[in-house]
Amino acid sequence: xxxxxxxxxxxSSGVSGTLKVVLHDVSGTLLRTLGTxxxxxxxxxxxxxxxxxxxxxxxxxxxxDIGGPRNLDILCKQLERLYNVVSAEKVGRRKxxxxx
Amino acid sequence: MTTATQxxxxxxxxxENRAPKSGAQxxxxxxxxxGVDLIFGYPGGAIMPVYDVLPxxxxxxxxxxxxxxxxxxxxxxxxxxxxxxxxxATSGPGATNLVTAIADAYLDSVPVVFITGQVPSDLMGTDAxxxxxxxxxxxxxxxxxxxxxxxxxxxxxxxEAYFIAGEGRPGPVLIxxxxxxxxxxxxxxxxxxPYPKVKPEMGTSENISRAETLIRAxxxxxxxxxxxxAQGDGVAELRELVERTEIPVVSTLKGLGSLPSDHPHYLGxxxxxxxxxxxxxxxxxxxxxxxxxRFDDRxxxxxxxxxxxxxxxHMDIDVAEIDKLRRxxxxxxxxxxxxxxxxxxxxxxxxxxxxxxxxxxxxxxRRSMYEWDYDAPGNGVYxxxxxxxxxxxxxxxxxxxxxxxxxxxxxxxxxxxxDPKDHITSGGLGTMGFGLPxxxxxxxxxxxRTVITVSGDGSIMxxxxxxxxxxxxxxxxxxxxxxxxxxxxVRQWQEVFFEQNYSEVNLDDNPEFxxxxxxxRVESFVVRERSEVDAGIDRLLAADGPILMHVKIDTMENxxxxxxxxxxxxxxxxx
Ligand SMILES: Cc1ncc(C[n+]2csc(CCOP(=O)(O)OP(=O)(O)O)c2C)c(N)n1
Ligand SMILES: [Mg+2]
Numbered sequence: 001x002x003x004x005x006x007x008x009x010x011x012s013s014g015v016s017g018t019l020k021v022v023l024h025d026v027s028g029t030l031l032r033t034l035g036t037x038x039x040x041x042x043x044x045x046x047x048x049x050x051x052x053x054x055x056x057x058x059x060x061x062x063x064x065d066i067g068g069p070r071n072l073d074i075l076c077k078q079l080e081r082l083y084n085v086v087s088a089e090k091v092g093r094r095k096x097x098x099x100x
Numbered sequence: 101m102t103t104a105t106q107x108x109x110x111x112x113x114x115x116e117n118r119a120p121k122s123g124a125q126x127x128x129x130x131x132x133x134x135g136v137d138l139i140f141g142y143p144g145g146a147i148m149p150v151y152d153v154l155p156x157x158x159x160x161x162x163x164x165x166x167x168x169x170x171x172x173x174x175x176x177x178x179x180x181x182x183x184x185x186x187x188x189a190t191s192g193p194g195a196t197n198l199v200t201a202i203a204d205a206y207l208d209s210v211p212v213v214f215i216t217g218q219v220p221s222d223l224m225g226t227d228a229x230x231x232x233x234x235x236x237x238x239x240x241x242x243x244x245x246x247x248x249x250x251x252x253x254x255x256x257x258x259x260e261a262y263f264i265a266g267e268g269r270p271g272p273v274l275i276x277x278x279x280x281x282x283x284x285x286x287x288x289x290x291x292x293x294p295y296p297k298v299k300p301e302m303g304t305s306e307n308i309s310r311a312e313t314l315i316r317a318x319x320x321x322x323x324x325x326x327x328x329x330a331q332g333d334g335v336a337e338l339r340e341l342v343e344r345t346e347i348p349v350v351s352t353l354k355g356l357g358s359l360p361s362d363h364p365h366y367l368g369x370x371x372x373x374x375x376x377x378x379x380x381x382x383x384x385x386x387x388x389x390x391x392x393x394r395f396d397d398r399x400x401x402x403x404x405x406x407x408x409x410x411x412x413x414h415m416d417i418d419v420a421e422i423d424k425l426r427r428x429x430x431x432x433x434x435x436x437x438x439x440x441x442x443x444x445x446x447x448x449x450x451x452x453x454x455x456x457x458x459x460x461x462x463x464x465x466r467r468s469m470y471e472w473d474y475d476a477p478g479n480g481v482y483x484x485x486x487x488x489x490x491x492x493x494x495x496x497x498x499x500x501x502x503x504x505x506x507x508x509x510x511x512x513x514x515x516x517x518x519d520p521k522d523h524i525t526s527g528g529l530g531t532m533g534f535g536l537p538x539x540x541x542x543x544x545x546x547x548x549r550t551v552i553t554v555s556g557d558g559s560i561m562x563x564x565x566x567x568x569x570x571x572x573x574x575x576x577x578x579x580x581x582x583x584x585x586x587x588x589x590v591r592q593w594q595e596v597f598f599e600q601n602y603s604e605v606n607l608d609d610n611p612e613f614x615x616x617x618x619x620x621r622v623e624s625f626v627v628r629e630r631s632e633v634d635a636g637i638d639r640l641l642a643a644d645g646p647i648l649m650h651v652k653i654d655t656m657e658n659x660x661x662x663x664x665x666x667x668x669x670x671x672x673x674x675x
Contacts, residue, residue, distance in 0.1 A: 024293075027247050032239060039240055077420035083244040083264060083297075 101266035123251035130258035140170035144190025147217030149282035165565035171201020176541030192230030207528025211270035243271035256292025303432030312445040318387035327354030328392015330520030332436030357517030371399040405668035491515035503535035503559030533562025567620035570646035
């Protein structure tokens with residue numbers, strides 16, 4: 001983590017939380033989403049996916065970072081950049097240290 | 101490029117046309133409907149139904165000699181024209197040969213639609229002959245991708261693919277077309293659910309006025325501009341704002357040309373091989389106005405030492421770039437063009453230029469102090485001087501494409517650009533082999549303009565087969581091959597950072613490039629001495645057909661200044 005990043009925007013390693021992601025039903029929709037989460041520096045711990053009546057999917061995914069400065073808001077924006085993603089938001093967030 | 105309204109209209113029209121057609125026909129007609137007239141491709145088994153229909157369309161097909169060449173030619177075409185490029189290949193090896201071009205388009209945000217044949221649907225997943233999961237392979241490097249499962253989907257899918265490639269922050273889109281779907285005939289047309297995302301048009305008025313307040317308060321403001329200026333069609337608005345505020349400007353590799361190289365407020369390229377005046381200005385500014393740039397590590401050096409005392413205004417159409425690497429005090433998302441023209445910090449108050457005058461003087465005096473010195477000892481060809489002279493003698497509208505290495509940095513440092521579309525370089529991926537195919541694609545897209553490819557002896561070998569494409573179509577590309585008998589950039593790093601432990605960088609066994617060119621029936625000549633350079637440039641610029649000028653240069657020449665990786669931009673090494 002760099003000096004300039006050490007402000008409210010970034011948190012040191014130990015970011016975890018749950019994301020709620022709404023997905024369109026297009027081919028590879030889960031892979032695209034989970035792949036982006038992994039490539040952007042997070043492991044997923046728990047994945048729940050259910051189809052809604054309108055055909056879209058609700059994906060709940062609990063993630064933990066793999067180290068380095070991470071910011072879940074940026075991850076949400078990176079997910080929302082995908083064309084299969086309708087929206088992505090944090091629904092819960094804790095620091096690993098606080099859980100101990 | 102298609103607007104959201106045009107896109108919606110296209111979807112309705114598609115639904116109304118119900119003549120029986122095959123998937124291949126629907127594909128090519130949908131491409132034509134996008135206004136495409138030129139595509140780059142290479143045939144093979146799985147894509148044969150498409151090639152069967154191709155001669156009956158209005159499309160001009162350019163057969164490159166390698167799918168990577170097709171992909172990079174499509175990128176060069178897209179970057180020179182501002183249109184969406186198109187590249188076509190077969191399944192398996194044809195598709196994997198496109199991968200480097202797809203990654204290049206992704207990292208440099210270039211709008212290209214890539215179409216690959218696929219094995220028939222019933223064989224997919226059986227490890228069939230020439231089956232690869234190209235959608236899976238390219239998932240991290242596309243803006244979006246599709247597998248066409250039903251010919252009735254194709255018209256809507258193609259329209260959406262071109263729309264997505266070009267909208268917002270542009271990028272590559274892939275369509276994978278199984279052979280049976282290409283062959284199947286249908287009268288159906290599926291209405292394609294349009295997914296275009298609603299994005300803000302520009303920054304909020306509150307953020308615009310916060311940005312204006314920061315600009316008014318700054319004593320040492322600086323613009324840091326990138327490739328987004330050209331992609332966001334913001335060149336005129338940037339120039340206007342810079343002239344109005346008289347704030348100095350530094351540019352990334354991809355932003356070059358957004359201001360003319362000799363613009364009075366322009367300090368030069370920043371970063372690893374940036375100009376000293378530019379890097380020092382970044383270090384000392386108190387306000388950084390970032391427009392269409394993304395704090396790439398080649399531009400920033402060690403991030404926490406980059407512009408350490410500066411507040412940041414960040415404008416980018418891609419909100420995921422904002423706060424990614426450096427927190428922005430104010431962000432303006434949406435169209436760069438609109439944000440740049442909305443910013444008017446001195447509309448209500450007289451411009452107190454005196455406040456930034458000492459800063460401007462400091463920046464401009466440094467710029468003169470660190471001017472390039474084109475005197476080099478000896479009789480050998482000095483590449484920076486050659487490039488400087490070549491770009492001043494070429495028409496103003498000339499386009500330069502280049503490969504990757506020392507020669508690429510010399511082009512960025514020493515050529516004159518007055519439009520960002522004049523400089524086509526592989527910035528994000530740094531792809532050796534890019535220059536020649538990108539140059540031929542650019543020349544086909546801009547036939548009235550002089551197009552010059554500057555390549556290296558290492559890079560040119562990576563797509564040398566495209567000399568044949570120049571010959572086949574009589575494409576009058578001008579190639580300057582700067583031959584230092586080495587993988588020069590790697591050699592320089594081994595010299596500087598690895599105690600001259602030279603490992604696998606010596607290319608003194610290169611082929612005789614002029615004979616290679618001759619074998620491809622491309623005119624060629626050699627320049628060995630400084631005294632031959634002027635006549636060489638004359639001959640190069642006067643040629644009617646494709647031509648290759650093979651220039652022998654000193655192996656040990658280096659690119660300066662150089663910021664060591666992981667160090668601050670203030671720590672520039674020099675000759
Ligand atoms: C496809 C690819 N492979 C390897 C590299 C790593 N690389 C960067 S510059 C360079 C040397 C390029 O040599 P040359 O084209 O002769 O240019 P020079 O530096 O000598 O001007 C290499 C190997 C790369 N950028 N791209
Ligand atoms: Mg070389």
